[in-house]
Each structure stands twice: as C-alpha cells, then as structure tokens.
Amino acid sequence: MQITDEEVLHIAKLARLKLEDNEIQNYKKNLQEILDFADTINHVNTDNIGETIGINENYNVFRKDEVHQESNSEELLQNAPSQDEGMFRIPKVIN
16 A cells, blocks of 8 residues: 555644645655555464463562561551550641
8 A cells, every 4th residue: 555645644634743845755655664564564474373462471470468467566656756546646737
C-alpha cells in the first residue's frame, strides 16, 4: 500500500500538525516505512510458535508474604514521642 500526499495531509490534520510542503515527502517516506514494516510482520509465519507473555520464562521472584509478629505494642510505643491509651499521640492536623 502506497501512501499519498493527501493521506499524509489528512493524518497531519487529525494530529493537528501544520506541515510545510517540504515536510510532506519526509513524513510520507517515514509513514511508508512504518506500513512496510507492519506488512512484513503480518506475513511472518507463526504457526509453530506458542503464545508468550514475555521474552523469558521467569515468574514472580519476590519473597512470599508471611505474617511475622516482630514486636509487641509496648516495644513499638517506646518509639512514640507521646502516647495515649496504648496508641501514638500526634499533633492535630485538621482544624
């Protein structure tokens, strides 16, 4: 499929670009290269290729989420500058 100057101007209008006459041929060449590449990809034989999500078989390698009782509340409240009824006391932030 060959791109015409009118198609380039139409695409430029849709993209709200103002092209000068000397730019039309450059855009036409670039768009033609993109379409040619897409056409090449469309003709690749993928019959014996399975579906993939990525380029390798790696999966989530993060550690497992596990609940650990690291500290008790008394130890945590020792870090508080101020506490009240077993909770951190902070300055008022909303009037």
